Amino acid sequence: MSKINDIIISNFKFFSKEETIHLGGKHMLLYGENGSGKSSIFWGLYTLLEASFKTAPETEKYFLPLSKNEESLVNINAPLIPASGTTKEHSNSYIKVQDDNSSIYELSLLDSHLCGDSNAQESRKASDFINYQSIFKFQDFRNSETPNLYNIFLYSILPYVTFSSFTIKGKSLSNAGQMWAEYIEGPGYTTNYKGDKILVYKNSQSYKNFRDFETHFNTEFKKLIDFINVNAKERLKELGYDMDFQLTYSQPSHHKKDKNYEWTPFKIELVITQFNGKSVSIKKPHVFLNEAKISALATAIRLTILDYRVNPTAVPNALKVLVLDDLMISLDMSNREPLLDLLLKEYATKYQILFLIHDKNLYNFVDYKIKQHKQDVLWIRKEMYVGEDNTTKHEMPVVIDGECDSYVKAQKYYLARDYVSASLYIRKSLEEFVTNYLPEEYCRNADGKFIELNKLWDRLLRYTNSIPPRIDNLFRQSKLMVLNPSAHYQKTSFPIYKRELLKAFELIDELKKLNIQVKILLVDKDSKLIFKHPSTNYSFEFQLTQDMIHGKNEDPSCKIITWQYNGVDFYSFQAGIAHGTPPSVSETKLSRLIDNLMKISVLSITKEMFLSNTYIEKGTLKEAIE
Numbered sequence: 259m260s261k262i263n264d265i266i267i268s269n270f271k272f273f274s275k276e277e278t279i280h281l282g283g284k285h286m287l288l289y290g291e292n293g294s295g296k297s298s299i300f301w302g303l304y305t306l307l308e309a310s311f312k313t314a315p316e317t318e319k320y321f322l323p324l325s326k327n328e329e330s331l332v333n334i335n336a337p338l339i340p341a342s343g344t345t346k347e348h349s350n351s352y353i354k355v356q357d358d359n360s361s362i363y364e365l366s367l368l369d370s371h372l373c374g375d376s377n378a379q380e381s382r383k384a385s386d387f388i389n390y391q392s393i394f395k396f397q398d399f400r401n402s403e404t405p406n407l408y409n410i411f412l413y414s415i416l417p418y419v420t421f422s423s424f425t426i427k428g429k430s431l432s433n434a435g436q437m438w439a440e441y442i443e444g445p446g447y448t449t450n451y452k453g454d455k456i457l458v459y460k461n462s463q464s465y466k467n468f469r470d471f472e473t474h475f476n477t478e479f480k481k482l483i484d485f486i487n488v489n490a491k492e493r494l495k496e497l498g499y500d501m502d503f504q505l506t507y508s509q510p511s512h513h514k515k516d517k518n519y520e521w522t523p524f525k526i527e528l529v530i531t532q533f534n535g536k537s538v539s540i541k542k543p544h545v546f547l548n549e550a551k552i553s554a555l556a557t558a559i560r561l562t563i564l565d566y567r568v569n570p571t572a573v574p575n576a577l578k579v580l581v582l583d584d585l586m587i588s589l590d591m592s593n594r595e596p597l598l599d600l601l602l603k604e605y606a607t608k609y610q611i612l613f614l615i616h617d618k619n620l621y622n623f624v625d626y627k628i629k630q631h632k633q634d635v636l637w638i639r640k641e642m643y644v645g646e647d648n649t650t651k652h653e654m655p656v657v658i659d660g661e662c663d664s665y666v667k668a669q670k671y672y673l674a675r676d677y678v679s680a681s682l683y684i685r686k687s688l689e690e691f692v693t694n695y696l697p698e699e700y701c702r703n704a705d706g707k708f709i710e711l712n713k714l715w716d717r718l719l720r721y722t723n724s725i726p727p728r729i730d731n732l733f734r735q736s737k738l739m740v741l742n743p744s745a746h747y748q749k750t751s752f753p754i755y756k757r758e759l760l761k762a763f764e765l766i767d768e769l770k771k772l773n774i775q776v777k778i779l780l781v782d783k784d785s786k787l788i789f790k791h792p793s794t795n796y797s798f799e800f801q802l803t804q805d806m807i808h809g810k811n812e813d814p815s816c817k818i819i820t821w822q823y824n825g826v827d828f829y830s831f832q833a834g835i836a837h838g839t840p841p842s843v844s845e846t847k848l849s850r851l852i853d854n855l856m857k858i859s860v861l862s863i864t865k866e867m868f869l870s871n872t873y874i875e876k877g878t879l880k881e882a883i884e
Contacts, residue, residue, distance in 0.1 A: 260357040260381075260575045261610045269336035269351035271298035274647065274654045281638060283358045285611045287628065289621040290642035295655035296614050297389070300583040303612075304387045305331065306353045306365050307577075310378035311417060311435075314370035321351050321367035335652045359575055381577035383418045385609075386564050388557070389583035396528075396556035397544040404541055407505070407526040412438070414560075419567045421478035426471045427464075434482075437475050441510065444468075444519035456516045465514070476509045479524065483507045485566050486559060493558035498596040502532035503543070503555065553588045557597065561605075580609040584616055591623075598624060602631040643674030664690055665766060677759055684762045685711065691769055692718050695776050720805070724774040729765065736762040778808035780882050781874060786819070789855075789872040795824045796861055803845055812883070815845045831858050 261283040268276040272295030279286075279299065290296025309317045323338060324330040336349040345368065352366030363381070365372050372378050392414055399405045417435030424431055427446055431437050445468035448458050458464040483505050491502050508525035530540035530547070540546045543555070564580075582601075586594045605611065615621045628637050639660030647654050656674040658667055668683035692714045693701045701709055709717070715733055719725055736758060781787075783805045789798040798821040804814035823829035826836045855863045869880035 259578050259608075260359050260361065262355055262577065262579060263358050264354075264356045265299065265303065266352075266354040266356075267298065267302050268353075269333045269349050270302055270353055271295065271331055271333060272653075272655055273298055273302075274333045274335050274650075274652055277655065277657060279640070279657060280659070281610075281612075283610070285606060285613070285633075285637045286640060287613045287615070287621065287624055287637055288640045288642060289615055289618055291644065292616055293653075294642040294644050296616060296642050297583055298655070299612075300387065300389060300581055300614060301331070302353045303355070303579070303581055306355060306363055306372070307378060307382035307385060309365050309370070309372050310375050310382050312373055314373050317365060317370055317373060318367055321348065321365075323349060335650065355577075357575075357577060361575070363577075377576060381579075383420065383567060384576045385579040385581070386418075386560070387581045387583075388560055388585055390585065390587050392560070393553050393556045393585065393588070396559075397547075397549065397552045399542075399544050401542070401545050405528050405544060407528060408523050411526055412523075415563055419482060419563070421475070424471055424474045426467055434478070437471075437478075441472065441475060441512075442521060444512070444521070445514065454517075457514050457519055460514065472510075472512070476507075480507055482563070482566060483526070486562050489565065490558045490562040493562055493600075494555065496596060496600050497554045497558060498593050499551065499554055500532075500534050501530065501551070501555070504529050504531050505559075549588045550590045550593060554593055554597075557585065561600075578609045579612065580605060581612045581614070583614040585613075586615075586620065587617065594620070594623065595627070598627040599631075602627060602633060606631075606633060606636070643671075643676065645670075645673035646675065648673075663687070668763070672759060672763075677756065680759055681762070684759065684766065687766055688762075688769075689714065691766065695774050696721065718774075718776075721777045721779055721807075722774055724772055729768050729772075732761060732765040732768065736765055777805075777810055779805055780808055780812065781806040781814075781879070783814070785874055787872050787874050787879060789868060791861060791863070792867065792871055794861060795822075797822055798855065800851065802848075806848075806882075813847050813849045816848050816851060817845045818851070831860065 262281050263283055264281065265279040266276060267273045267279070272293075288296060288299070305317075305320060319327040319329045320331045322330050323332055323336075324334065332349045332351040336351055339348055339350060341347040348367045352364060352369070354365075355363040357363075361377070363372055363378055392410075395410050395414075396405075396407070412435075415434075416438055417433065419434040420432050421434050421437060422432065424437070426440060429440075431440060445458050445465050447455050448462070448464070450456050458468075486505055487503075494501055494503075506527045506529065508527070510522055510524040512519065512521040514520075527541070528543055530538055530543050532538065533540070543552055547555070580601075586597060589597065601611065613624060615624065625639065628634060641658040641660075643656045643658070645654050645656035646652070654673075656670050658670040658674075662670075664683045664687035668680045668687055671677075671680035671683060689711055692711070696714065696717060701714060719730065781802055783802050786799065786801050789800075791797065799819045800816050801819055802814050802816050804811060804816075806812060806814045820827065821829070823831070829836050852865055852868050855861065855868060856865065866880075869883065870878055872879040874882060
């Protein structure tokens with residue numbers, strides 16, 4: 259099983275320039291606000307793999323300008339590149355996927371080699387694309403209609419189901435969609451004695467082979483229907499519903515004349531046979547069931563068919579991708595959880611899941627369930643917003659990776675015009691920048707909590723000479739409107755303006771240009787230190803009035819706070835009595851303070867003893883210096 263590493267989309271639907279969506283072989287949970295291009299990813303991947311069953315002329319229409327084909331999927335703002343040599347006129351519109359085996363799937367006007375590619379066909383058959391619209395088709399009938407699922411099976415199921423093979427007209431067919439196309443075409447033609455082209459004779463071997471083919475197709479189709487009827491009930495139960503149903507398959511028929519072939523399509527009817535423990539026969543489920551229940555029923559059928567159709571041994575390196583676009587939007591919240599449990603427990607091990615969601619609350623709920631299933635490392639998170647190109651002013655998708663750094667996120671949110679989020683990530687980016695230059699002990703208070711940004715900035719200024727005044731001024735200007743966290747809780751009265759955001763971006767850009775050299779702080783100024791004599795009842799407390807900095811100021815000034823000897827405060831060793839009140843002591847250098855203590859003979863203090871037994875918040879003064 260291969261997995262997608264990168265999805266690359268250029269000038270396709272909402273994508274107005276090349277965008278790489280990196281998955282790295284992981285599942286993806288993507289939140290996309292309405293109109294952000296989220297579904298362009300869905301249709302891009304669908305168009306890419308679907309092309310494997312088409313011819314090059316059939317795919318060209320998607321990449322021609324809208325003026326030349328109404329089915330064009332080219333971004334409306336994509337420039338037209340003139341023809342040159344053998345290269346056609348084009349709009350540089352393409353979809354590309356690279357998997358974890360370095361295989362590349364690509365489709366554009368200039369490159370259609372994917373058409374007919376067997377490996378891509380197996381990838382399409384092994385993958386599925388389920389969105390809200392495909393689920394809604396199960397209930398898109400008038401009240402007066404008895405639902406016939408013919409179109410659902412024709413377009414969304416048969417092209418990707420494999421039946422046992424059958425040879426007809428010299429062709430060996432196994433794809434159910436191709437088999438049905440062959441049935442529609444009829445038994446073939448011959449020439450009569452007059453030289454006229456007519457349908458094959460009823461008693462001919464060709465027609466007998468066609469009737470055998472018809473029987474084979476119906477037998478294989480009934481196997482699929484039986485599989486759904488047996489297994490989808492269990493899926494429904496896993497989704498939290500006490501409900502059963504029956505799909506009824508009515509065979510197609512044909513009438514052969516001499517020159518005309520007429521056929522009637524197969525019919526698939528859906529009947530509810532049991533509901534909440536009661537046997538029923540409801541032939542119009544779209545009338546009886548609410549949207550949530552029929553959506554659950556449709557989802558159970560689609561997942562069951564996926565179980566039936568996948569052949570894991572066909573092409574081991576085929577992509578197996580399950581792309582779900584707003585799948586759960588119509589489900590009750592109580593029924594979303596069982597579906598997520600099923601997908602995460604069973605399908606996440608068999609497929610690479612791409613979960614596309616436009617509801618942020620649902621996105622957060624899916625994220626919670628992923629963590630609950632302990633699959634966090636197997637998923638990546640992304641967000642998509644409607645942004646604006648700075649040059650053309652055209653709308654464009656803004657894709658924000660959950661793993662990208664704070665500065666890139668701030669830029670992305672700025673393009674998406676979410677200025678509050680942009681300011682939060684600018685602040686975070688600046689905090690990361692400052693803390694990367696400061697030793698960890700500079701960044702925390704005594705209780706271990708991180709210091710707020712303005713204090714971090716002041717410490718950076720104190721411990722380096724590399725920040726010029728103009729950059730400090732930029733910080734001061736940005737702090738009030740953008741970097742002050744209180745601004746984010748007062749959006750009405752204290753909004754975030756583009757001008758202030760641009761100044762904050764400028765601040766970080768300027769900081770990145772600096773060659774910052776941080777002084778190595780040994781002990782912070784204002785730190786209180788206490789010496790405890792190892793063998794005598796004597797302690798001495800003092801406070802630094804300057805930072806002790808390695809190689810710069812290892813002999814800072816300090817002031818005495820208090821001392822005691824044998825329980826007597828402020829004891830005078832010269833007079834042999836207590837002072838009674840704190841003596842007036844001016845600031846002195848640390849080295850001189852140590853020298854004075856060493857002169858008190860009764861204490862026998864050495865410099866080594868002093869450093870090893872003078873304690874700061876963490877460890878000793880000796881450890882700090884070393």
